[in-house]
Amino acid sequence: MPRSHASLPRLFVDADLAKGGEVALNKDQSLYLAAVLRKSVGDEVVLFNGRDGAWLCRLTSDSKKSVTLAVAEEVAAQTEKSDLWYGFAPLKNDRLDYVIQKAVEMGAGTIQPVMTQYTQVHRLKTERLHANAIEAAEQCEVLSVPTIADEITLERLLSDWPNEHADRKLIFADEGEASSSPVEALSALKGQKIGLLIGPEGGFSDAEREKLRSLPFVVPISLGPRILRADTAAVAAMAVIQAIIGDWR
Structure with a gap:
């Protein structure tokens, strides 16, 4: 503009x-x-x-x-909707609003709440999430407001993924992964459709991590040596994804 x-x-x-x-x-x-x-x-x-x-x-x-x-x-002119799929375990109150706003700013095209074992919030108001997405788009000159998908359990998401997202890799921010740069793993995904999954405060359970790491469409990455809050991890992960294989030019 x-x-x-x-x-x-x-x-x-x-x-x-x-x-x-x-x-x-x-x-x-x-x-x-x-x-x-x-x-x-x-x-x-x-x-x-x-x-x-x-x-x-x-x-x-x-x-x-x-x-x-x-x-x-x-x-x-109208811009194309971003293809970046972003899944996250809902957080409480203002931090939930923050996650939605930053996802819009960072170019997510679909925002998917995912219920995990340690998820803190189990009742979401979809209209509030949508209102936050619109407000962020208004403030940041974003022309394509992301789709806010209905909440889904992690188990259902993973079982449906091969059918719903057959050609999309799922990047999994794994707090248990040895500290390393994500550049190499992300660079290998250039040209492919991707999704990003961020867990709740407290991380994924051992069983959830084991399941994620066993699936052929999941790509685990480290976000470095520091312990990040879930909302910080979301922004950090989307930033490196957009910088390495996304729409930053």
Whole structure:
């Protein structure tokens, strides 16, 4: 997006976006623009929907209950959705929000909660995860909001993997792996579809690690000599993946 538009508010909408169109915001978004940001008729906002790119829009109505905007011009072409699959054991409260936000920023295309033996949270509100993903996309100029998959047990994930992800390798951040650089293992996966699995606080159980390491589609890696929190490990792993075999250019 051109820097001249970078300071404008960005909002995700479900409506189609095309030059000359008009978009009516929902109640919460209308209140945010009209009451919180005090935007009025003629002010500019950037809208995106994950399909049509980002568009400069101007307010044609500034009612706190229903803001409408005229779609003026495209300011960024739609990007392809990332192919990076990211699975994680849900954490508590703010750290769960953090993990979702950072996954969006780091380019995950699908975010999959995975229930393990030591998972701390067993009841997730999918709408909250989706809202966090949208907020992160709005703030970081991401045009393709990741898919938030329904939670799944680790056992079911691994048994279904050969059918659901037949051509995808699963990178497993193994806290029990001898400390080493992940560069060599990741470099060998260039050009292949990949997934990343991060365990809970306390790590995977011995039985889970044994199962993971026995599967032909799983690639265990070390994240170095230091003990990382689960949320830190997620960011570190996605960073090295994107740098070595991902979409960083």
